[in-house]
Amino acid sequence: GQTDDMNAKGQQDEPAAGKQPGEAAVALNVPKPELELPPKNALDYPAQRASWVRDFNGGDCFYATLTSATETAVEIEGLGTEVQPFERMLSDFQARFHLEPDISVRLIEPAQCEVTDFLRFLDQMPADKPQLALDRTTVPSGSPIGGTLVTRGGLISSVLLIDHRGMAFNLDGRILAQADKATFNFPIDLGAADKAAGKVVPQIIMVITGPQDIQAAAFSAPTPAALLLPRILEEIDTNRSEFSATAKYFRLGG
Structure with a gap:
């Protein structure tokens, strides 16, 4: 007792x-x-557009983020299971800002949808997002995927892979820290059945960054994202700290 x-x-x-x-x-x-606030008389176009994109309701399994914005050009990256909500976003954005955005839609599997809820939740926090770049978006099975991660100093990052079946893998051990950035490069392979079927499937690498370690993100065995990501959010909520996340997509197979 x-x-x-x-x-x-x-x-x-x-x-x-x-x-x-x-x-x-x-x-x-x-x-x-x-x-x-007082000196800013001019409208802050990028901030206005970023918040419009963040608040856009694309329904279930929908996430969009503004990746670059000037007065004359806007780039948006999206994750979802269907293209249609992004088509609606494009026409609504155009009607609102009189500018056609360039929207890149990454189609994911329903098993990966937990990622969209997770990213939408963390986007409500004002923390700076980590910058994540992958060296390619199509990876033949058995080949390496590499990338670079840049965050503000003093922050701690957790790196996850969410595969097409919705399983999350901890990549922290694969990350090589350098003075001003972190890099990774590791081979990734499809299972025998998927390989035999000649499938090309979506994979998501996600970085979660904040002022302290996330206990829930320190897992070793592959874990369903639908269990893991809500646990991580709960911990972030309890700690009342500002975290942010970025996700990048690549297709594996072929």
Whole structure:
């Protein structure tokens, strides 16, 4: 009985301990926007458009993010199971801003949809997103996938692969940290059945970045994303810290 009590106490104490730094950080961040607002008479086009994209309701299994914006050109990357919501986004964006965005849609499997909810949730936080670039978007089975990750200093990143069956793999051990960036390069292979069927399937590499380690992201055995990602969100919510995430897509096989 005693150990149970101790565990329960320990668990209760942790969030409280985690709350204080979070609250301090929030208090520190509050005055910043007020300082910036008065000189800004001009409309902030990129910010306006980014928030429009973030708030667009594309239905279930839909995620879109603004990857670059100038006054005359806008690029949007999307993940979803259907193209149709992105077509609606394109026409609505054009009607609102009188500008046709360039939308790249990455079609994913229904088993990967948990990723879209996860990214949408973290996009509500103001934290800077990690920059993730893959060296290619189509990878023959058995070939390496490589990439580069850049984050703001002092932050901790967790790197996951979510495969076409919705299984999450921990890539932290594959990441090579350097002075100003991290890189990875590892071979990836389809299972025998998928390979025999000649399939080309979507894979997602996701980076989650924040001020502290995420315990739930320190897993070793492949875990369904539908179980793992809600656990990670719950922990982020409990810690009241600002986290952000970026996902990139590639097709494996052939």
